[in-house]
Amino acid sequence: EPEVTQTPSHQVTQMGQEVILRCVPISNHLYFYWYRQILGQKVEFLVSFYNNEISEKSEIFDDQFSVERPDGSNFTLKIRSTKLEDSAMYFCASIRSGGLGETQYFGPGTRLLVL
């Protein structure tokens, strides 16, 4: 069965450093998402991406965050200057056509720890 993959599985960084989290969505999917989950809290939407542009972003997704699809397969989330509160699990997800009845597939996540 096709799956969303994410790298790295774990990332430790110093506050103020830039990090790039990578995702490979399912190949024929058109809509891509990033979510985050702070330890013990709910999964929260960050941003959605379609047709090479952001279609929606949450209030969490401020100027420190950016997303990119640099080639036909990768989808990246960049945090320019990490803060302690950015420590969380980050999940990438994809969906084929954006319909409400479709299954959204999540990756295994990247655990980011900011020291």
Add this chain to the structure above:
Amino acid sequence: SQKIEQNSEALNIQEGKTATLTCNYTNYSPAYLQWYRQDPGRGPVFLLLIRENEKEKRKERLKVTFDTTLKQSLFHITASQPADSATYLCARPQRASKIIFGSGTRLSIRP
């Protein structure tokens, strides 16, 4: 504001019993509700989707109901097994954009 809530943080039941988890929504009427399973340190895994015009949906030992009068969805696991132990998330999909998740219920099935 529109909310999706899972009021039980945790549920512990005996193996073989039916687990019932509750999801309530306020201030809106979702056309769809979804249920996901999340294991520790892993991403959510889609289980079932139910539409507002469907009263019930089944998949193997799983059953979901949708009561638009009570503004509630119930998620049942029959003949529960220790392997069913996980956090179960109720969620509301929005068209082409995002999923709003509830806070989840941590289910523990004891042998």
